[in-house]
Amino acid sequence: MPKGVERFYHLTNKTVSLLVDCRGLQPAIRYFGPLLSDVNERMIEQIDRHEAPASLPSEPAITLSPTHGMGYLGHPALAVKRDLDQWQLDLELVTCEVSKRELRFVSVCQKRSVETTHRLQLAEEAGVLTLTVTLKNLDPATPLGVDNCLITIPVPDHLTEAQEFTGRWGYELQHNRFQLPNSSLVRENRTGRSSHHLHPSLRLLSNSTGLDTGDAVDIQIAWSGNHTIRVERLADGRRLMQAGELLDAGELVLAPGASYTSPECLLCFSKEGTNGLSQQWHRLVRRNYTSATASAQQFSPQQAIRPVQLNTWEACYFSVNEANVIELIDQAANLGIERFVLDDGWFHGRNNDQTSLGDWKVDRLKFPRGLGPIAAYCNEKGLEFGLWIEPEMVSPDSNLYRAHPDWVLSFSDSSLIEARHQLVLDLSIEDVTEYLFAVISDLLTDIPISYLKWDMNRDIHQMENAAGQRAVHQQTLALYALMARVRENFPHIAIESCASGGGRIDLGVLQFANRFWPSDTNDALDRIKVQAGFLSLLPPELMGSHVGPSPCHLTGRQHSMAFRAAVAFWGHMGVEADIRGLTENERSILAAAINLHKAHRHLLHQGRYIEHEPSEQQAAWSIVSDDQTESLTAVALLQTPRAAFPNRIRFGGLNTFSKYRVQLIWPQELTDKQADYRDTLESTMYGGDWLQNVGITLPIMHPESMLIFHLTKS
Numbered sequence: 001m002p003k004g005v006e007r008f009y010h011l012t013n014k015t016v017s018l019l020v021d022c023r024g025l026q027p028a029i030r031y032f033g034p035l036l037s038d039v040n041e042r043m044i045e046q047i048d049r050h051e052a053p054a055s056l057p058s059e060p061a062i063t064l065s066p067t068h069g070m071g072y073l074g075h076p077a078l079a080v081k082r083d084l085d086q087w088q089l090d091l092e093l094v095t096c097e098v099s100k101r102e103l104r105f106v107s108v109c110q111k112r113s114v115e116t117t118h119r120l121q122l123a124e125e126a127g128v129l130t131l132t133v134t135l136k137n138l139d140p141a142t143p144l145g146v147d148n149c150l151i152t153i154p155v156p157d158h159l160t161e162a163q164e165f166t167g168r169w170g171y172e173l174q175h176n177r178f179q180l181p182n183s184s185l186v187r188e189n190r191t192g193r194s195s196h197h198l199h200p201s202l203r204l205l206s207n208s209t210g211l212d213t214g215d216a217v218d219i220q221i222a223w224s225g226n227h228t229i230r231v232e233r234l235a236d237g238r239r240l241m242q243a244g245e246l247l248d249a250g251e252l253v254l255a256p257g258a259s260y261t262s263p264e265c266l267l268c269f270s271k272e273g274t275n276g277l278s279q280q281w282h283r284l285v286r287r288n289y290t291s292a293t294a295s296a297q298q299f300s301p302q303q304a305i306r307p308v309q310l311n312t313w314e315a316c317y318f319s320v321n322e323a324n325v326i327e328l329i330d331q332a333a334n335l336g337i338e339r340f341v342l343d344d345g346w347f348h349g350r351n352n353d354q355t356s357l358g359d360w361k362v363d364r365l366k367f368p369r370g371l372g373p374i375a376a377y378c379n380e381k382g383l384e385f386g387l388w389i390e391p392e393m394v395s396p397d398s399n400l401y402r403a404h405p406d407w408v409l410s411f412s413d414s415s416l417i418e419a420r421h422q423l424v425l426d427l428s429i430e431d432v433t434e435y436l437f438a439v440i441s442d443l444l445t446d447i448p449i450s451y452l453k454w455d456m457n458r459d460i461h462q463m464e465n466a467a468g469q470r471a472v473h474q475q476t477l478a479l480y481a482l483m484a485r486v487r488e489n490f491p492h493i494a495i496e497s498c499a500s501g502g503g504r505i506d507l508g509v510l511q512f513a514n515r516f517w518p519s520d521t522n523d524a525l526d527r528i529k530v531q532a533g534f535l536s537l538l539p540p541e542l543m544g545s546h547v548g549p550s551p552c553h554l555t556g557r558q559h560s561m562a563f564r565a566a567v568a569f570w571g572h573m574g575v576e577a578d579i580r581g582l583t584e585n586e587r588s589i590l591a592a593a594i595n596l597h598k599a600h601r602h603l604l605h606q607g608r609y610i611e612h613e614p615s616e617q618q619a620a621w622s623i624v625s626d627d628q629t630e631s632l633t634a635v636a637l638l639q640t641p642r643a644a645f646p647n648r649i650r651f652g653g654l655n656t657f658s659k660y661r662v663q664l665i666w667p668q669e670l671t672d673k674q675a676d677y678r679d680t681l682e683s684t685m686y687g688g689d690w691l692q693n694v695g696i697t698l699p700i701m702h703p704e705s706m707l708i709f710h711l712t713k714s
């Protein structure tokens with residue numbers, strides 16, 4: 001072994017162990033799972049298998065970056081080229097730095113003058129391991145092309161199923177669970193954003209893993225550009241998973257001395273089923289991401305109350321103007337709304353989606369006095385003011401494009417492909433990012449804005465930048481740099497990440513964002529599923545959830561205000577409908593729901609999320625306080641039930657030995673039978689063991705309705 005490098009490393013935190021094997025002179029994960037108390041070298045060596053028929057005498061290790069030439073015959077994790085030399089790397093471990101919860105392995109390929117650094121870092125508490133690999137071009141004279149740079153993790157034999165979050169525009173993050181194939185599972189996203197159809201994550205499960213029991217592993221890639229996740233079964237039967245940025249040939253070239261660090265891949269382990277995974281993600285995100293952005297905004301995460309907001313999009317679309325916006329602000333204030341977000345349509349000539357992106361000056365026909373008085377009016381009424389912007393885009397019909405037709409991404413001499421009548425600005429051009437920063441900076445300086453909805457409404461189909469290179473890698477980094485600059489200069493601004501709904505929901509952009517817009521659908525029924533997908537990976541306070549109009553503009557479904565408001569209650573609540581047209585009854589239900597949300601958001605936005613056993617006709621979930629003194633539970637009936645009554649609900653996360661009061665707090669309007677039910681329910685206290693094992697009977701419910709229960713410890 002090289003000097004200072006051990007044969008094995010065992011890293012632990014409070015919940016998990018990580019075993020890394022360096023005997024093959026390349027770091028290889030041998031185990032990542034529940035904490036092991038007593039580990040010795042003989043035990044780790046026992047993981048090795050003896051020679052198999054028609055195989056090599058000793059099985060090649062699944063290293064963090066396996067390549068060809070040393071026995072491994074799977075998909076190579078690294079692919080580089082220099083001049084005509086297309087061969088792969090032959091890396092040898094040189095050093096390892098160990099600190100409390102971190103390992104840093106440096107290896108060198110002398111022949112090709114390349115250095116790699118693998119960094120493995122365990123979270124302080126959660127069962128989360130963060131991995132990156134850095135490639136450095138050591139050659140003083142020639143550039144190095146990088147075609148592939150993925151992290152590789154062995155998949156334990158018993159994890160034979162996968163679950164992905166997939167979908168489409170208006171129906172994102174749908175659960176899809178399936179048996180892993182005998183060959184390879186390859187998920188490749190080339191849309192130039194994290195995408196609607198392939199969220200940059202994958203869940204591996206055993207066939208007996210359920211919501212609360214069984215082993216489960218998630219991977220999430222903290223990256224908003226192209227990405228890939230592969231699960232491969234080798235000829236010898238072992239499985240491995242690879243994840244990282246999806247690079248195209250020629251996209252990444254390292255100058256002499258330059259390096260590339262892959263996006264962070266975060267691996268989360270749970271022994272307590274998929275709920276265990278979600279809870280750990282939520283904890284990690286709260287600790288590492290949102291508290292960091294909150295402190296940049298100079299308030300503590302506990303104080304970071306998320307204001308209920310009104311968004312103008314489905315209320316007015318492009319027809320916003322001073323008169324209707326003032327009316328909406330008045331009515332929003334009366335409803336108890338705390339932030340007003342002026343969506344698309346506010347800037348020069350933007351009367352439809354065919355024009356004006358890039359010309360970020362207020363439309364004086366719509367807002368003759370500008371936006372300053374609008375924001376000031378919001379503030380007078382006790383509301384914050386937020387603004388929509390789509391910085392990365394330009395409309396061909398815009399002054400910006402007419403002045404700088406060469407500022408867009410293109411593809412050789414082919415005609416430009418428009419999507420939603422827009423083109424993508426080339427962020428590799430410094431003048432472009434300078435222009436965008438100046439525009440954003442002027443808006444944020446001139447107007448009392450406290451919130452930006454940062455949208456991105458098309459895939460990148462033509463990805464050639466000004467230098468003639470494939471753009472997505474650099475485009476993503478330039479976006480991050482722009483967002484970071486905005487944050488740095490305007491730390492009080494909260495940013496919502498939106499990309500035609502949920503096209504950019506990932507841990508990469510979360511370094512700069514405070515909220516996600518999960519989907520353009522405000523259909524309460526579909527939202528239950530979108531939100532379940534979202535909450536599998538991210539906490540509820542990051543989940544924009546709005547009360548939309550009925551009928552829903554996307555699906556045509558009609559839902560009662562009580563149902564729409566109940567569904568929106570569970571995230572960062574908002575309203576996105578023309579509240580001027582509400583009936584008195586709808587208005588009072590909406591105001592009550594907003595009040596209820598405000599009364600409970602301390603719990604909703606800090607508590608522990610638990611999904612309960614779903615069925616075709618029913619969905620249920622809870623948010624429980626860490627000290628188990630309080631809990632909120634939703635029961636939604638999704639369709640006409642086969643039996644008269646919904647299934648009983650068995651609660652979770654409660655203290656077995658405590659007694660709880662159970663109150664039915666939503667809806668306000670109950671049928672006579674439901675009112676009797678509520679009175680009986682509330683006439684006694686229930687033990688935590690009763691509530692979790694026996695559960696409670698539910699009243700007859702209408703399909704597409706929701707009950708909300710509030711449990712408090714006596």
Ligand code: DGJ
Binds near residue numbers: 519
């Ligand atoms: C797509 C977003 O998802 C919508 O919420 C809205 O902001 C529109 N863009 C505006 O063009």
